[in-house]
Amino acid sequence: MDKLIVEGGVKLTGGIRVSGSKNACLPILAASLLSEEGSSITNVPDLKDISTMVEIISRLGRKIERSGDSVRIFPGEAVNRVALYELVSTMRASIVVLGPLLARYGEAKVSFPGGCVIGPRPINLHLKGLRALGADINIKEGYLVARARRLKGSKIYLGGHFGSSVLATANTLMAAVLAEGETIIEDSACEPEIVDLADFLTAMGAVIKGAGTPTLRVTGVKSLNGVDYRVIPDRIETGTYMIGAVLTGGKVFLEGAKAEHNLALIDKLAEAGGRVEEKPDGLEVYRTGRKVHAVDITTQTYPGFPTDLQAQMMSLVTVSDGISVITEKIYPERFIHISELNRMGADIILEGSTAIIKGVKRLSGAPVMASDLRASAALILAGLVADGHTEISRIYHLDRGYEHIEDKLSAAGARVWRVKE
């Protein structure tokens, strides 16, 4: 298994090109199943999760090819409607093939996704949305077995205990576009990845209003066409490097990044002493003063502060000049990184789903273990400002969601390298 070594003490300086959004690509790839025509998707990042989705689509029987940052889905039908445990268990987002398969073929069998290290990951809202459209879904031998004659438009309230759900909205939306009549999804997710999916579906011929708001209105159509489509830049990758620039006190130009997708982060970075300037083709990010200031954060659904940047922001405030309070409202257990940051000399205590972080003068490099994708990124960021070397193991998590992270950081001056264990 590979490890990543980070040698601290270098300010990130220079340019980093932002990749296409993983979390936009995954449902968009699944949505391509809604048409028998071919589609071509560009700005697709080179990531393990994308390979998993490509593999799932290929096993469903569609010819699909990857070349550079493009994925081409050839014309044809999904002759199999089964997403197997061996693939779904490696990536929960695989569940987004359920909606398209049901809508297009009236049947689907998808392995029931498990929980993960960031906490329980229920799927009740996915089931609620699809059942409201008329699907009959049972759980058999670890699989969701779904059937429907023709889905029928419906009025659905999709809010859950933790607010809206991104992938439940995606699944319900993808099913609704081919359902008969009108569907209204209330408390739908407003994340940019949902807007991107709606744009992709609209380009395929779907009729959708309200994308980016809590009310989606869909008028079902009989069939959809293939399209050529470019996905949006990855706002979480962007945010991770923005935090890195402020943390190290360097200056980074993020080529292709969009401020409008990261307003909550930009606001918090300003409080922490960072500055983000919009340029015609990206964002320039740097720190204005000598110190990082303490900030309080509560994660929320979009446009609130994203849970996917919580761990990275925690790394930032470990070296702040005061006490920060970070509350996690989306995944109340998403705090495995705390013990690893404390191994590096941070001073963090956890009270329920709130972390209290007392800023320390310095972190000290240590062997640490990555526990999930975003926690891994947080440990790299901490390593960038720690004394000595930080050795991060289990970095397969990183390869799921950060395209060529060590190359990108190295290009901005960081001393980061990968070693085989």
Ligand code: EPU
């Ligand atoms: N929830 C339910 N019932 C459901 C679905 C979700 O109660 O049926 C709860 C979840 O447990 C959570 C909250 O709703 O408390 C929000 O979860 P959501 O469904 O929005 O998460 P997701 O759609 O499964 C996507 C991203 C995650 C990101 C979350 C929140 C993808 C592939 N994944 O997951 O990204 O954290 O939205 O923004 O889009 C990551 O990239 O590292 C990652 C984990």
